[in-house]
């Protein structure tokens with residue numbers, strides 16, 4: 001549906017002097033059989049995950065979101081100390097710590113050593129392995145299995161879901177969050193598309209995939225401001241009648257995430273990219289200094305696809321210490337700390353971490369009050385001032 005050309009791996013930040021990054025084709029497909037939007041050119045896993053740089057705790061929005069998540073699930077199921085939640089892809093343990101605060105037992109599975117050890121240090125028991133059949137066979141049964149922003153990364157969905165079903169008690173629930181494909185399409189946020197994200201989900205393909213694993217997707221909650229629009233779905237190993245919202249969202253996907261919606265999106269993407277680049281070049285011609293705000297994985301896609309490099313951005317500021325001192329792949333924009341950025345503030349920040357718009361605009365009120373501005377790329381490039 002959309003050929004984005006050959007682009008570097010979004011999370012594989014460059015080191016100074018390490019030479020140009022490899023690029024890999026990024027082509028989006030639509031499955032007429034199950035309505036899944038997906039990539040078909042898979043990059044070998046060992047090329048993608050060398051250093052893992054994403055920390056859930058890097059934004060207050062996510063820390064608060066996961067706190068409310070634990071509260072909702074604990075209350076809904078009446079979880080107690082004897083119950084145990086398994087979080088697959090537990091990252092730095094942000095969600096599991098929230099369950100622990102409520103007295104619920106937890107276990108995390110996180111294959112990235114550097115991230116898993118942060119969780120362990122903070123008292124979250126974590127297994128540093130991939131969640132595969134071998135591991136699933138060694139685990140006890142859980143009353144809740146969670147997986148947030150993980151399914152998009154899974155190459156073999158059938159196998160993964162079968163393993164989830166294996167470790168779930170008969171009365172247990174599988175709870176997971178993913179960005180909603182309909183929002184990616186509506187927001188024009190093509191930078192959510194990168195090699196590590198193999199699937200872009202609607203509920204429709206998930207109902208089918210969960211059904212194959214013997215589970216039924218029966219409830220959903222929608223969060224418009226999480227990663228640009230996400231849903232939390234709940235599935236059970238026994239049949240449960242889908243809630244009215246499940247049916248409503250599936251019906252919306254029939255119009256908003258179907259073949260034609262993807263086709264329209266593919267037509268809008270190159271136009272938006274050109275408009276954003278021209279807007280920034282216009283600001284440069286007026287003598288303005290521009291920097292990136294945040295260095296999320298999606299910035300690699302946005303900057304490379306739009307052709308926004310060091311000639312436009314002086315640097316990108318990011319709070320994650322692991323990213324600072326490195327370069328955004330392909331375009332070579334340096335990642336600096338917010339402290340450094342405050343010593344050399346730009347006139348305009350290009351909001352690369354646009355999914356935290358509210359949190360960032362509130363945090364940068366002083367920058368805005370002094371006349372600083374943000375360029376927000378999606379749904380259409382716009383300038384935001386105080």
Ligand code: TYD
Pocket residue numbers: 054058059060293294295296297298299317318319320323353355356359360363
């Ligand atoms: P995120 O959008 O969560 O992830 P992805 O890498 O999957 O696209 O990344 C947001 C990045 O923005 C992360 O590196 C932390 C950074 N950030 C800041 O620098 N300042 C902030 O105030 C916030 C909220 C995030």
